[in-house]
Amino acid sequence: xxxxxxxxxxxxxxxxxxxxxxxxxxxxxxxxxxxxxxxxxxxxxxxxxxxxxxxxxxxxxxxxxxxxxxxxxxxxxxxxxxxxxxxxxxxxxxxxxxxxxxxxxxxxxxxxxxxxxxxxxxxxxxxxxxxxxxxxxxxxxxxxxxxxxxxxxxxxxxxxxxxxxxxxxxxxxxxxxxxxxxxx
Amino acid sequence: xxxxxxxxxxxxxxxxxxxxxxxxxxxxxxxxxxxxxxxxxxxxxxxxxxxxxxxxxxxxxxxxxxxxxxxxxxxxxxxxxxxxxxxxxxxxxxxxxxxxxxxxxxxxxxxxxxxxxxxxxxxxxxxxxxxxxxxxxxxxxxxxxxxxxxxxxxxxxxxxxxxxxxxxxxxxxxxxxxxxxxxxxxxxxxxxxxxxxxxxxxxxxxxxxxxxxxxxxxxxxxxxxxxxxxxxxxxxxxxxxxxxxxxxxxxxxxxxxxxxxxxxxxxxxxxxxxxxxxxxxxxxxxxxxxxxxxxxxxxxxxxxxxxxxxxxxxxxxxxxxxxxxxxxxxxxxxxxxxxxxxxxxxxxxxxxxxxxxxxxxxxxxxxxxxxxxxxxxxxxxxxxxxxxxxxxxxxxxxxxxxxxxxxxxxxxxxxxxxxxxxxxxxxxxxxxxxxxxxxxxxxxxxxxxxxxxxxxxxxxxxxxx
Ligand SMILES: Cc1cc2nc3c(=O)[nH]c(=O)nc-3n(C[C@H](O)[C@H](O)[C@H](O)COP(=O)(O)OP(=O)(O)OC[C@H]3O[C@@H](n4cnc5c(N)ncnc54)[C@H](O)[C@@H]3O)c2cc1C
Numbered sequence: 001x002x003x004x005x006x007x008x009x010x011x012x013x014x015x016x017x018x019x020x021x022x023x024x025x026x027x028x029x030x031x032x033x034x035x036x037x038x039x040x041x042x043x044x045x046x047x048x049x050x051x052x053x054x055x056x057x058x059x060x061x062x063x064x065x066x067x068x069x070x071x072x073x074x075x076x077x078x079x080x081x082x083x084x085x086x087x088x089x090x091x092x093x094x095x096x097x098x099x100x101x102x103x104x105x106x107x108x109x110x111x112x113x114x115x116x117x118x119x120x121x122x123x124x125x126x127x128x129x130x131x132x133x134x135x136x137x138x139x140x141x142x143x144x145x146x147x148x149x150x151x152x153x154x155x156x157x158x159x160x161x162x163x164x165x166x167x168x169x170x171x172x173x174x175x176x177x178x179x180x181x182x183x184x
Numbered sequence: 185x186x187x188x189x190x191x192x193x194x195x196x197x198x199x200x201x202x203x204x205x206x207x208x209x210x211x212x213x214x215x216x217x218x219x220x221x222x223x224x225x226x227x228x229x230x231x232x233x234x235x236x237x238x239x240x241x242x243x244x245x246x247x248x249x250x251x252x253x254x255x256x257x258x259x260x261x262x263x264x265x266x267x268x269x270x271x272x273x274x275x276x277x278x279x280x281x282x283x284x285x286x287x288x289x290x291x292x293x294x295x296x297x298x299x300x301x302x303x304x305x306x307x308x309x310x311x312x313x314x315x316x317x318x319x320x321x322x323x324x325x326x327x328x329x330x331x332x333x334x335x336x337x338x339x340x341x342x343x344x345x346x347x348x349x350x351x352x353x354x355x356x357x358x359x360x361x362x363x364x365x366x367x368x369x370x371x372x373x374x375x376x377x378x379x380x381x382x383x384x385x386x387x388x389x390x391x392x393x394x395x396x397x398x399x400x401x402x403x404x405x406x407x408x409x410x411x412x413x414x415x416x417x418x419x420x421x422x423x424x425x426x427x428x429x430x431x432x433x434x435x436x437x438x439x440x441x442x443x444x445x446x447x448x449x450x451x452x453x454x455x456x457x458x459x460x461x462x463x464x465x466x467x468x469x470x471x472x473x474x475x476x477x478x479x480x481x482x483x484x485x486x487x488x489x490x491x492x493x494x495x496x497x498x499x500x501x502x503x504x505x506x507x508x509x510x511x512x513x514x515x516x517x518x519x520x521x522x523x524x525x526x527x528x529x530x531x532x533x534x535x536x537x538x539x540x541x542x543x544x545x546x547x548x549x550x551x552x553x554x555x556x557x558x559x560x561x562x563x564x565x566x567x568x569x570x571x572x573x574x575x576x577x578x579x580x581x582x583x584x585x586x587x588x589x590x591x592x593x594x595x596x597x598x599x600x601x602x603x604x605x606x607x608x609x610x611x612x613x614x615x616x617x618x619x620x621x622x623x624x625x626x627x628x629x630x631x632x633x634x635x636x637x638x639x640x641x642x643x644x645x646x647x648x649x
Binding site: 081 | 191193194195197198201510511
């Protein structure tokens with residue numbers, strides 16, 4: 001996979017995540033009634049990630065990172081559509097489980113893509129390229145957070161999730177390769 | 185493609201979702217139809233007429249600091265009066281101001297303070313709307329002007345059938361007792377002309393005493409001394425001094441009013457980390473309660489001798505009390521007890537609360553003069569008002585637990601000829617309501633004649649009618 005496209009897609013995904021994260025927290029807190037429910041919601045997320053890592057790791061070798069990232073972006077785009085209409089703690093638990101799985105997909109794909117890159121190109125400066133990768137993804141996510149600070153005065157919480165959904169979908173399109181033609 | 189379909193589906197469901205309304209009590213989230221910001225009397229009139237024609241239900245909201253769903257109703261349209269907030273006319277020479285009912289006390293203060301004028305009767309804070317305050321028939325630290333009822337020169341009312349009428353002691357006077365203290369069940373207060381008074385400079389006077397000494401002290405040193413214009417007190421909820429220790433704060437007319445200019449500037453809300461942290465501790469432990477009481481008391485006693493203007497006494501800080509915690513909330517409950525029965529009542533309360541697991545954080549005491557003008561008047565005699573700040577869970581079980589304790593306390597007040605305040609969570613039983621407010625059935629009955637389609641509703645009405 002072309003490194004620049006990978007970087008761009010990752011930046012969009014991570015920005016989308018940063019845009020919704022604070023609102024997602026608010027949202028769970030409003031639905032949940034106690035700290036134990038809050039604890040369960042997060043526990044389920046992490047537990048689901050833990051359980052899916054071995055399986056996803058094997059999948060990464062079998063189908064490649066690009067397909068994993070496609071699964072992640074489109075999966076998240078759909079989950080973002082579920083959040084605004086989720087009511088009740090059980091819906092939250094279900095969403096957390098889905099996101100736990102998708103989170104594991106993203107983490108695995110990101111890391112294996114980076115290391116494969118390094119491996120294939122026989123990089124001697126692995127640290128440097130990881131630094132470069134994190135620099136750009138973080139810059140984009142910082143920009144997204146700052147812009148959201150302004151947008152929130154104009155958007156309802158519901159539309160923030162829809163916006164994030166679009167961003168994930170766009171990241172998916174970028175990955176699929178069609179975006180390249182569109183951009184050209 | 186598939187994504188597009190899902191997107192449209194999600195947005196469609198999202199838009200059909202009910203809107204939830206919630207007030208400061210956080211115990212009664214309710215699905216309502218919509219929220220409509222009020223803009224003009226003409227549009228309000230249209231909404232009310234149309235609700236009458238189409239079986240619509242309306243509720244009215246100010247700042248929503250009431251805690252019993254007084255501002256909303258399941259499936260009803262909530263009219264948000266906060267945007268109906270212009271100052272219409274101000275006559276400093278005649279000491280009158282006419283405002284739209286969504287105006288807050290704070291807004292009025294900013295307007296009149298430069299002219300050396302002040303409000304007559306308000307709560308201890310200035311964060312409330314005029315409409316919400318009249319509808320609850322509020323009281324505060326002032327002890328000289330009687331009830332807020334007396335401060336109203338006239339008002340314009342949008343009746344439940346959609347007529348706009350002027351209401352005063354001479355025009356349509358029969359409406360006034362039901363509108364003031366009527367929690368919007370008799371229509372929307374559009375604008376109000378209020379009587380003002382001079383801003384004055386007070387010197388703070390503080391004193392520590394035991395609860396038994398308080399009624400006599402109040403009668404002799406406070407009420408009889410015309411120079412004391414405003415007053416409040418606190419009684420300890422800390423374990424070691426539980427319901428024994430008290431301190432009082434008097435606002436005494438300063439001898440040198442020329443100093444007023446120096447103190448005139450309106451205070452601003454500061455972020456006060458210390459009281460916030462102390463209140464935080466007191467939520468969780470007996471030790472914390474002890475510490476909070478000691479430090480708050482010393483701090484207050486230390487303020488003796490300080491100068492403060494009337495306007496500033498009426499805008500004390502409230503932000504440090506704000507409380508955000510999932511699954512928990514802080515509610516108020518207020519009991520009125522005839523001045524002469526204070527000592528026995530405090531003894532009863534102490535006995536009740538000693539036995540209960542009840543997270544009581546603060547009790548503030550103020551005075552209300554006898555006033556039975558409002559149909560739902562709580563001051564059948566000269567009363568002390570005890571405001572209790574209660575920390576509790578939002579679950580059904582915890583609501584039941586608090587209900588049990590609050591009902592016992594209300595019973596204790598009723599035995600001694602007291603009553604309780606209506607804008608808070610409806611913990612009282614129907615029977616207790618009828619004892620505390622003997623006119624309540626008449627109030628509901630008349631409501632049905634002036635609002636035959638039951639257009640104006642709220643959870644208070646739903647619970648008790
Ligand atoms: C922290 C705190 C401190 C308080 N301190 C005091 C105190 O010191 N003394 C005291 O007496 N009370 C006190 N209260 C209670 C408070 O005064 C009442 O709840 C008051 O009604 C709040 O005003 P609001 O603008 O928030 O009104 P809301 O809560 O929005 O409305 C209260 C009632 O008024 C009706 N209403 C609002 N606007 C209109 C209108 N334009 N026309 C007709 N009806 C209308 C509503 O339908 C509702 O029934 C306190 C409450 C809190 C939360």
